[in-house]
């Protein structure tokens with residue numbers, strides 16, 4: 042790595058000397074810098090990509106391609122085309138072969154080879170694999186935020202929208218989906234092509250206007266189903282084989298149709314793309330991704346197990362509505378630069394909540410909103426690792442670090458407060474103006490604030506924006522009970538802290554004498570938990586009060602209070618914890634509410650320390666598969682049991698493996714379950730393997746294994762993993778997808794509870810005082826529980 046860097050530094054010097062005399066002003070550096078994006082936006086327009094990809098049968102062979110890129114140039118200047126792959130031969134610029142300079146992830150086209158007006162560049166290339174997500178019999182592209190440039194040469198910035206003509210040459214038995222509708226499928230001509238017998242050609246129509254991060258295709262062994270809804274064809278590709286799961290597809294079609302209709306009504310703009318299609322992918326690294334015409338969804342969120350909880354049902358609709366909302370918010374109107382990536386997320390969530398509210402009328406929406414957004418937002422916003430909603434971004438290769446709870450959950454809270462401040466009709470009016478003004482174009486959050494301010498000048502939106510969007514953190518309010526119960530209905534986004542544990546005891550007593558509504562009981566649980574985390578209340582005190590809430594009839598409140606209860610239980614010394622685990626086990630039999638029993642079961646079957654409890658779990662696991670748990674729960678239970686009964690680990694893993702019903706899940710299980718091996722040399726070797734990027738390519742698997750290796754039962758042995766795991770965090774970010782740095786930190790640190798582990802993290806922070814801020818924030822978020830221990 043180092044020697045590579047010094048070579049490119051040398052090349053940079055040469056390039057500057059060679060290009061002396063031209064107006065090459067933009068620095069040539071890896072990634073896509075904001076400066077480069079601004080230069081290109083000023084001179085480029087009418088961009089069109091004609092792309093063909095050759096997908097070999099074996100994943101050992103590279104995907105190759107040909108591109109004809111055309112664009113209009115306003116001014117002759119040296120031009121950088123982003124590309125991380127390889128070039129197969131010299132490129133043609135306006136029909137003339139030029140010697141290709143490929144440096145720092147850019148193809149450099151000298152200004153004198155270009156002309157004002159229309160230009161074409163032809164490039165034969167080899168793609169990198171990372172963002173193609175290649176499996177033996179399928180692959181899918183996932184380019185957000187700046188990975189298109191790893192697969193084909195492009196202008197990889199969100200404000201250079203383009204159209205795409207795509208041709209795929211792929212194995213005959215495969216199918217494919219992309220942004221444009223399929224135009225035709227053809228046999229290959231046999232003459233000189235050796236792949237003609239095994240491959241075919243799929244040609245797609247010209248896409249709508251899209252930024253590179255929304256261009257996508259998925260190809261492979263998929264089943265396909267198309268249904269017509271409201272006169273529109275909706276296509277779903279999937280790999281699931283379980284008939285109970287496939288039987289859920291009509292629900293998915295209906296929820297897509299409902300979301301589309303809802304969005305059309307709200308925005309006043311008909312669905313803006315040529316078709317609606319989606320793919321449901323196993324082991325998908327996000328919940329979903331909004332490529333127009335070929336949205337990707339994570340299978341576990343769409344296909345629910347038997348006995349799905351109301352939360353899971355609700356989450357599925359929210360995910361579908363979220364990705365559908367993006368068709369307007371993000372895809373039709375796109376952020377100018379990725380620093381505003383949260384704007385598309387906040388709108389998608391805001392709209393998804395509105396859609397879900399109509400579809401689940403029995404759900405207490407306000408209560409659910411607090412549960413869905415306040416709680417995860419606070420989980421990050423109360424840590425040292427928090428940041429403002431609006432963040433700066435100098436280079437797209439850092440964009441991944443912008444994502445997280447602040448964007449996904451605090452921003453919706455802000456949005457709700459904004460709607461309260463504006464009035465919902467005024468806000469809708471402002472959003473319609475905004476969508477119309479910037480359709481098929483780009484805009485910034487500040488552009489929207491300007492519009493909202495003009496729609497409702499008296500609402501002082503500018504001050505609101507400064508506090509909520511440009512400021513960070515959650516305010517802590519020192520509260521005295523003499524002034525009433527703190528944040529009584531939970532609607533204030535703030536931490537209300539009482540003086541000490543005596544005051545907390547008084548609060549618990551006062552609260553019990555009231556007969557409040559469910560939202561107030563939710564607020565009570567949240568206040569207790571905040572006071573516990575702020576060391577104003579003891580774990581016994583808070584645990585007992587939350588345990589009393591088990592008679593709660595409202596499932597939302599119960600679900601929150603039980604998650605706090607189980608978090609607090611993690612702080613107890615082992616001896617006391619074991620006693621409480623037995624009570625919990627009893628409640629899994631006695632409790633009248635199924636979702637509560639299930640929450641306790643899921644926790645116990647992945648976390649119990651009590652031998653007695655684990656024996657009971659093992660007995661139940663050894664019989665028939667438990668009808669109230671799904672296959673993933675059983676997989677997790679097997680990992681837990683294998684680690685709790687190390688002498689029987691192989692037997693347990695083998696038995697669970699035989700029960701698995703799909704090859705994809707078996708593949709995951711085979712990867713992750715190796716971590717259950719009690720042999721510490723094996724554990725060390727597995728951990729070492731995760732330090733190599735090639736063993737982290739399927740990130741949920743890698744995170745699954747890492748979290749088992751760092752399970753609390755293996756302290757103090759596994760404390761030795763913390764430092765090397767943190768040392769490669771920057772590399773994990775460079776080589777991985779956008780959510781992975783935080784997932785990695787969570788998997789590495791969540792299981793640790795010891796003082797030694799805490800000291801290890803503190804030492805790392807101390808020894809790296811200049812660590813990149815956004816990455817350090819992820820670490821501080823994940824380490825909150827560990828660092829907060831006294």
Ligand SMILES: [Zn+2]
Nearest residue numbers: 363385386389
């Ligand atoms: Zn989204």
